[in-house]
Amino acid sequence: MAKEAITPREKDYSQWYLDIVAAADLSENSGVRGCMVIKPNGYAIWEAIQSALDARIKATGHVNAYFPLLIPKSYLMKEAEHVEGFAPEVAEVTRAGGEELAEPLVIRPTSETIIGASYAKWIHSWRDLPVLMNQWANVMRWEMRTRPFLRTAEFLWQEGHTAHATDEEAQREVLMILHDVYADMVEKMMALPVLRGRKTDKEKFAGAVNTYAIEAMMQDGKALQSGTSHNLGQNFARSFDIKYTAADGKEEYCWTTSWGTSTRLIGALIMAHSDDDGLVLPPRIAPTEIVVIPIYKNDAERSAVLSACERLTAGWTGKFRWKLDDRDYVTMGFKSNEWEVRGVPIRVEVGPKDLEKGTAAIARRDRPGKAGKAFVPQEGLTDHLAALLLEIQQALFDRALAFREAHTFEASTYDDFKEKVEQGFVRAYFAGDRSDEDRIQEETKSTVRVIPFDQPEAEGTCFLTGRKTTQQAVFARSY
Amino acid sequence: MAKEAITPREKDYSQWYLDIVAAADLSENSGVRGCMVIKPNGYAIWEAIQSALDARIKATGHVNAYFPLLIPKSYLMKEAEHVEGFAPEVAEVTRAGGEELAEPLVIRPTSETIIGASYAKWIHSWRDLPVLMNQWANVMRWEMRTRPFLRTAEFLWQEGHTAHATDEEAQREVLMILHDVYADMVEKMMALPVLRGRKTDKEKFAGAVNTYAIEAMMQDGKALQSGTSHNLGQNFARSFDIKYTAADGKEEYCWTTSWGTSTRLIGALIMAHSDDDGLVLPPRIAPTEIVVIPIYKNDAERSAVLSACERLTAGWTGKFRWKLDDRDYVTMGFKSNEWEVRGVPIRVEVGPKDLEKGTAAIARRDRPGKAGKAFVPQEGLTDHLAALLLEIQQALFDRALAFREAHTFEASTYDDFKEKVEQGFVRAYFAGDRSDEDRIQEETKSTVRVIPFDQPEAEGTCFLTGRKTTQQAVFARSY
Numbered sequence: 001m002a003k004e005a006i007t008p009r010e011k012d013y014s015q016w017y018l019d020i021v022a023a024a025d026l027s028e029n030s031g032v033r034g035c036m037v038i039k040p041n042g043y044a045i046w047e048a049i050q051s052a053l054d055a056r057i058k059a060t061g062h063v064n065a066y067f068p069l070l071i072p073k074s075y076l077m078k079e080a081e082h083v084e085g086f087a088p089e090v091a092e093v094t095r096a097g098g099e100e101l102a103e104p105l106v107i108r109p110t111s112e113t114i115i116g117a118s119y120a121k122w123i124h125s126w127r128d129l130p131v132l133m134n135q136w137a138n139v140m141r142w143e144m145r146t147r148p149f150l151r152t153a154e155f156l157w158q159e160g161h162t163a164h165a166t167d168e169e170a171q172r173e174v175l176m177i178l179h180d181v182y183a184d185m186v187e188k189m190m191a192l193p194v195l196r197g198r199k200t201d202k203e204k205f206a207g208a209v210n211t212y213a214i215e216a217m218m219q220d221g222k223a224l225q226s227g228t229s230h231n232l233g234q235n236f237a238r239s240f241d242i243k244y245t246a247a248d249g250k251e252e253y254c255w256t257t258s259w260g261t262s263t264r265l266i267g268a269l270i271m272a273h274s275d276d277d278g279l280v281l282p283p284r285i286a287p288t289e290i291v292v293i294p295i296y297k298n299d300a301e302r303s304a305v306l307s308a309c310e311r312l313t314a315g316w317t318g319k320f321r322w323k324l325d326d327r328d329y330v331t332m333g334f335k336s337n338e339w340e341v342r343g344v345p346i347r348v349e350v351g352p353k354d355l356e357k358g359t360a361a362i363a364r365r366d367r368p369g370k371a372g373k374a375f376v377p378q379e380g381l382t383d384h385l386a387a388l389l390l391e392i393q394q395a396l397f398d399r400a401l402a403f404r405e406a407h408t409f410e411a412s413t414y415d416d417f418k419e420k421v422e423q424g425f426v427r428a429y430f431a432g433d434r435s436d437e438d439r440i441q442e443e444t445k446s447t448v449r450v451i452p453f454d455q456p457e458a459e460g461t462c463f464l465t466g467r468k469t470t471q472q473a474v475f476a477r478s479y
Numbered sequence: 480m481a482k483e484a485i486t487p488r489e490k491d492y493s494q495w496y497l498d499i500v501a502a503a504d505l506s507e508n509s510g511v512r513g514c515m516v517i518k519p520n521g522y523a524i525w526e527a528i529q530s531a532l533d534a535r536i537k538a539t540g541h542v543n544a545y546f547p548l549l550i551p552k553s554y555l556m557k558e559a560e561h562v563e564g565f566a567p568e569v570a571e572v573t574r575a576g577g578e579e580l581a582e583p584l585v586i587r588p589t590s591e592t593i594i595g596a597s598y599a600k601w602i603h604s605w606r607d608l609p610v611l612m613n614q615w616a617n618v619m620r621w622e623m624r625t626r627p628f629l630r631t632a633e634f635l636w637q638e639g640h641t642a643h644a645t646d647e648e649a650q651r652e653v654l655m656i657l658h659d660v661y662a663d664m665v666e667k668m669m670a671l672p673v674l675r676g677r678k679t680d681k682e683k684f685a686g687a688v689n690t691y692a693i694e695a696m697m698q699d700g701k702a703l704q705s706g707t708s709h710n711l712g713q714n715f716a717r718s719f720d721i722k723y724t725a726a727d728g729k730e731e732y733c734w735t736t737s738w739g740t741s742t743r744l745i746g747a748l749i750m751a752h753s754d755d756d757g758l759v760l761p762p763r764i765a766p767t768e769i770v771v772i773p774i775y776k777n778d779a780e781r782s783a784v785l786s787a788c789e790r791l792t793a794g795w796t797g798k799f800r801w802k803l804d805d806r807d808y809v810t811m812g813f814k815s816n817e818w819e820v821r822g823v824p825i826r827v828e829v830g831p832k833d834l835e836k837g838t839a840a841i842a843r844r845d846r847p848g849k850a851g852k853a854f855v856p857q858e859g860l861t862d863h864l865a866a867l868l869l870e871i872q873q874a875l876f877d878r879a880l881a882f883r884e885a886h887t888f889e890a891s892t893y894d895d896f897k898e899k900v901e902q903g904f905v906r907a908y909f910a911g912d913r914s915d916e917d918r919i920q921e922e923t924k925s926t927v928r929v930i931p932f933d934q935p936e937a938e939g940t941c942f943l944t945g946r947k948t949t950q951q952a953v954f955a956r957s958y
Contacts, residue, residue: 030593031554032584035547037597040612043544065522068514069548069586069617069633070570075510091549091575093586097568097621105511107548107572107586114509118516127808133519138548138617142576154548329606 006341008276013220018148020270024279024342027148034146034153038263041342042149044287045266046156050136052189052285053158053261056181062132062160067114069138070105075113078239082112085206089142091153107140112207112232112258115161116240123163123254125245130173131163149267150224150479157262163242163254167233170255174229177259178212182227190265191282191396192216192272193404194226195425195474197450202437205258209233215449215474217404218271221424223449223476226268229259267479272400277368279343282396283389290322290385291339295332295351302328309350312360312381320385340365345392346385354378366392366399408474411463417475421446425476429460431469440464440475448473485820487755492699497627499749503758503821506627513625513632517742520821521628523766524745525635529615531668531764532637532740535660541611541639546593548617549584554592557718561591564685568621570632586619591686591711591737594640595719602642602733604724609652610642618741628746629703629958636741642721642733646712649734653708656738657691661706669744670761670875671695671751672883673705674904674953676929681916684737688712694928694953696883697750700903702928702955705747708738746958751879756847758822761875762868769801769864770818774811774830781807788829791839791860799864819844824871825864833857845871845878887953890942896954900925904955908939910948919943919954927952 006023007015021027026042038046054064070093077083090106108114119131140154160177164170178196186192194214204211208230215223236242237253245251273280283289294309296302309324316322325335332349339347340363349361360381364372376384407424411417420426421444430448432440441447451473459470485502486494500506505521508514517525533543549572556562569585587593598610615637625631639656643649657675665671673693683690687709694702715721716732724730752759762768773788775781788803795801804814811828818826819842828840839860843851855863886903890896899905900923909927911919920926930952938949 028597030547031551031596032547032549032593035549037547038545040542040544044542046545047543063519063523064526065519066517066525066635068509068511068516069619070511070514072510089576091572091584093570094573095583096570097623104574105570114511117510118507140548144576156545 020274020279021148036148036152048285049265052185057134062134065133066135067111071108071114073104073106079207082207091140091142109141112236116236119163120240120242123244126165126247129165134160149263155263157260160259162257167255170257174231174257178229183214186226189284190269193401195450197452200448202434205230207235216268221407223478224268227261232256273396278341280365281343283345283393286345288323288344289320290346291344292324292348293335295349301352308355366395414464417463418444425474427474428463429469430473431462431467432464446475446477449476450474499753499758500627515627515631527764528744531664536613541613544612545614546590550587550593552583552585558686561686570619570621588620591715595715598642599719599721602723605644605726608644613639628742634742636739639738641736646734649710649736653710653736657708662693665705668763669748672880674929676931679927681913684709686714695747700886702957703747706740711735752875757820759844760822762824762872765824767802767823768799769825770823771803771827772814774828780831787834893943896942897923904953906953907942908948909952910941910946911943925954925956928955929953
């Protein structure tokens, strides 16, 4: 798909997103309602995200396991809030091997229940704790309105599930995951600054005592919840009878947690950095960091240019993720445009004139047009590119952060709030209750995204109720 | 689970297998019939297999993608042999989001059909070919009799799906996958020698023109099919209308292939190498290659031994996958036994006497008891262990190969065949047809595993029909 086929953000942000997904060949709809095909370009991004998350999950002491796709419906019914949250959107297997099943099986919408049933069997003593597991899996939630990556019936994710001897330890776990695994990966690898905080009761996970989240701002000022970490207290332990005997001989329910990130992160990545020319990928998560395009008009030039490319790229494998685009059935312009649309951070063009001058033409994807183009000496090219990749990574983070700051507002009255929340995040003193949150959502389509961890020392006035409070909340419309 | 809980192979091979799975804590049954929980020890083996296969799949030019879990039932019905093979064992989703579905969706038993539907949309011209994709996924086949890893309703696998412009290219692909991806991984990483060849029509994949397979021998003489590669000819291309326009403007159906390996490989690994003391893992696929056990009786010894361990293992991270077992709430004997049961290739014990003598005690898992124990100098320990890991890897392969050779027989009459096939593989001249294969299966429970690629020059006499033929087949009972 050519650049011209991408609707500009200003014109129709929502269509722009769909156009980027199509133009960069990331995913497409399948013959099954709400289920997408993740195409190789999209899946390679997921593999990069998986690898970055998996390394952090393991480095913090967790091990991977795998639990069944299908869950007896009765399991889902055991935790009261959980069933209310998930039962309406499950897909049910009622027939298998040619026979009707006595009890329907649901395709996991999340695995607290079936993992809880295992933990109840595995955990007996304080010596068995903590249990620190994660699984990479597909899950299914029968959504009515779907959008590629952001909201699909089937999606891919990781879900961590841990069990602890004390509430304090469970709480440390959920915060550690939020900061050291999720925020660290999303900020450092995806170049996406996130707000960190706690969800209100209205917004928390069905069955949790507390949900913590990281929230990122998209270029339309909306929030995208990019990872959640739940302190489940003893709720699931009671429902599934997950008990342990303490060192002093007393029997006690475990404290459990769960936490997840999904293919939604690909949606966040697209919407945070891309522009009207196509996808923009941060180097650290880009499946291809550098593409080299040889420029030539005839066989003699081709041969000279290709051998120069070979010389220039010696030693790159292992150092960069890179490709040489030596296709000879498409034009140079087509190639350059295709790699631009697909978001490759750096394009290097080498032609006969470059050979004469000892240069290469560099194009930075994060600065389209002339601003991102430069001729650099062939000598020292590798070092130059290594430094440039770091620079681009940082530039994307800085730009996203500046954008968020420019679109984060304060509000002291509800009228003020209504105007500002159309344009981005509103961080304001808030002392309302759940019914106030419902009203705000109904009237402004915005919700509390997080109650940030960093709170002011000073008291202020709630923009809605006028009550004095020390609590600030961040509101936004969201995906 | 203690060693004593493992039933010896001689007594009950089938129970021995289940005992190993339990004792090494690899998997267990779940609350859903036929669906297992893959526990961390088992999943770590799967991750090692995945990583070894994925590297080979990518190195041979394939890219990963992801297609939906659910397939419209009508898709499955499009290819006549395919539906006959898979329809009886699918699980069907008939209700989702609280409503009955107009058309049932089946959980993929394999993805030729839904991927075929995508390929039909993606492929137009010869320039779009070949399409070389793979996916890592869970699949579901409603089996009546299940065994952990070997046969479960849900299992994990990779399935490659490719489309080509010519039959020759498709045929090259299926053989390349069989040799360079599957056999190479299983022999080099899993230390498991395999027979390579073609399946008979009776045994081939439902919908394929030809199926090729690698088959490994288990310690009870049975065969375990460890990977299959299918040349689908134009069968699926016709059913799903996957066409391309050739360079000369003619429209033609594509030639497609599919190929898969699954968590069955873990079953093969267990049954090929393990012994009556527990699991035995080849070093290259072992999640932990070396475990270090400090031996001490009091705090002073503990401190001296632990600092010696620290010194001895300096530089090991990145070189070995290793663990220090410094748990102080279990005995040294318990530790040693636990790591033996779990199959860790080398155990290194360091105690106060070793400190005096400048040695470490080494135990090889592939040679239980005294034969595998040695005291080696602390000086040069790292190099010694690196060499020993290579030696163990080769020793396991050699042992499995010698076992297979000792249990592979010839047969010139059917009576002879019946006796021999009880003890292992029979390689014999065979000129029978499908009804002969049916009869052999009924009477001896054995089937043609492969018609090996390496065939004799000389003609011989079919053991069953007495006809002259140059074709030899390998028969065995199988998992």
